[in-house]
Amino acid sequence: MLKNSGMPGKPKRIFLTGATGFLGTVLLRDLLLNGHTVTALVRAQSGGSVSDRLKDRLLDYDPKFPWDQFSERNLIAIAGDTALSHFGLSKSLYERQVAETDVVIHNAACTALETDWDSLEAINIGGTRRAIDFAAHTPTKSLVHVSSAYVAGERTGVVLEGELLMTGGFRNGYERSKAIAENEVREAAASGRIRSLTVRPSIIVGDSRSGYMCPNHHFFDLIFRLLTIRRMIRSKTDDCRFRIPGEPTATKNFIPVDYVSGLITLLLETDAAWGKTFHLTDPAPIRLEMLNLYVRTALDWPDLVWCPKSEIKELSPLERRFFRSIKIYEKYFWQEAFFDQSQLKAVLGARLPISDQMSQKTVNRMVKFIQTKYAGRDTARKERSAKKKLESV
Numbered sequence: 001m002l003k004n005s006g007m008p009g010k011p012k013r014i015f016l017t018g019a020t021g022f023l024g025t026v027l028l029r030d031l032l033l034n035g036h037t038v039t040a041l042v043r044a045q046s047g048g049s050v051s052d053r054l055k056d057r058l059l060d061y062d063p064k065f066p067w068d069q070f071s072e073r074n075l076i077a078i079a080g081d082t083a084l085s086h087f088g089l090s091k092s093l094y095e096r097q098v099a100e101t102d103v104v105i106h107n108a109a110c111t112a113l114e115t116d117w118d119s120l121e122a123i124n125i126g127g128t129r130r131a132i133d134f135a136a137h138t139p140t141k142s143l144v145h146v147s148s149a150y151v152a153g154e155r156t157g158v159v160l161e162g163e164l165l166m167t168g169g170f171r172n173g174y175e176r177s178k179a180i181a182e183n184e185v186r187e188a189a190a191s192g193r194i195r196s197l198t199v200r201p202s203i204i205v206g207d208s209r210s211g212y213m214c215p216n217h218h219f220f221d222l223i224f225r226l227l228t229i230r231r232m233i234r235s236k237t238d239d240c241r242f243r244i245p246g247e248p249t250a251t252k253n254f255i256p257v258d259y260v261s262g263l264i265t266l267l268l269e270t271d272a273a274w275g276k277t278f279h280l281t282d283p284a285p286i287r288l289e290m291l292n293l294y295v296r297t298a299l300d301w302p303d304l305v306w307c308p309k310s311e312i313k314e315l316s317p318l319e320r321r322f323f324r325s326i327k328i329y330e331k332y333f334w335q336e337a338f339f340d341q342s343q344l345k346a347v348l349g350a351r352l353p354i355s356d357q358m359s360q361k362t363v364n365r366m367v368k369f370i371q372t373k374y375a376g377r378d379t380a381r382k383e384r385s386a387k388k389k390l391e392s393v
């Protein structure tokens with residue numbers, strides 16, 4: 001957690017969506033440790049209460065988290081669904097929540113990059129509309145909206161925080177849905193219905209201290225698939241050369257989950273941040289060739305290399321199959337925009353913490369986390385499924 005170095009204000013009553021997700025879990029912990037009271041809207045699942053879901057996630061991230069202390073006083077879990085009218089809450093519960101909320105943090109989203117448009121529309125766009133409505137009825141009308149740096153779609157060059165151009169192409173339905181959702185927030189704020197604070201993280205990666213990541217997360221998935229394929233290859237041959245198509249000089253923007261969470265916690269307490277949009281991104285993004293170096297060292301796989309577009313035709317059948325199995329990420333391997341942070345720097349000034357950048361140490365930490373945490377039965381099951389997926393493409 002970032003030390004909240006900026007003028008911690010009065011503890012707030014926060015209504016948070018998406019608290020069981022990768023970022024949401026870390027954010028929930030930071031908000032509670034910063035003295036806020038949180039009502040978390042959580043999707044119900046069979047076989048456990050919504051409160052149990054939160055507890056499992058918080059303790060998975062931080063085994064020492066004093067759950068009993070917070071759950072008695074500062075944390076309420078309520079069952080709901082952002083895709084449903086009024087979040088699926090009864091009229092009386094909805095009205096009570098609205099009246100008792102100081103700030104809404106809308107973080108829930110469908111993060112599957114290429115899932116069906118109906119789900120993306122219902123959850124990402126519809127869910128944001130409902131969060132706007134909810135916030136508009138609260139006493140302070142304050143909404144923190146978690147967007148994405150990738151609302152910039154396929155734009156290249158410098159992207160400013162104040163800009164949201166809907167004209168560029170999008171790599172997938174997820175990007176498009178997040179851009180439309182952010183635009184809804186902008187319009188609601190421009191019309192005076194709400195006051196908003198929008199954050200746009202880049203690719204969120206493991207915790208800067210523990211390497212903690214969620215198994216459904218994209219970077220986790222990629223590393224996990226590489227671990228599986230490395231094992232498969234090593235069991236069959238001594239020639240471990242393996243190529244992944246991608247432009248070695250392209251940059252990729254990664255940001256640790258605890259950094260994003262700490263910045264959201266800091267920004268929501270900063271008056272000058274309201275009404276603005278911020279890129280929560282790495283100011284010096286890593287080149288793919290460096291990332292490859294760190295990953296292959298962490299995986300102890302010296303023959304893992306990027307190959308340029310011109311060499312795609314020469315891929316072996318196995319390389320081709322692997323490439324197809326990670327096709328949803330491929331569009332991110334060639335180029336990306338540079339996410340300007342002038343607004344973030346101007347608002348936070350000296351209070352802007354320095355982020356832990358991708359380095360050999362951070363990549364080692366994440367790979368170790370994946371290897372240790374998911375060793376044993378769980379790994380065997382996931383590996384079988386990754387292998388099956390690989391064989392079916």
Ligand SMILES: NC(=O)c1ccc[n+]([C@@H]2O[C@H](COP(=O)([O-])OP(=O)(O)OC[C@H]3O[C@@H](n4cnc5c(N)ncnc54)[C@H](OP(=O)(O)O)[C@@H]3O)[C@@H](O)[C@H]2O)c1
Nearest residue numbers: 018020021022023043081082083107108109111148203204
């Ligand atoms: N991860 C990244 O690299 C990244 C980068 C930029 C921006 N973002 C944004 O950051 C936010 C958090 O991302 P994440 O990676 O933490 O996502 P995540 O791990 O996929 O978690 C998504 C959260 O949203 C909840 N959710 C989804 N649909 C819902 C619904 N219909 N009703 C209620 N809750 C619902 C999920 O609940 P369940 O547990 O019930 O599924 C989960 O708590 C999202 O807005 C995402 O677009 C993420």
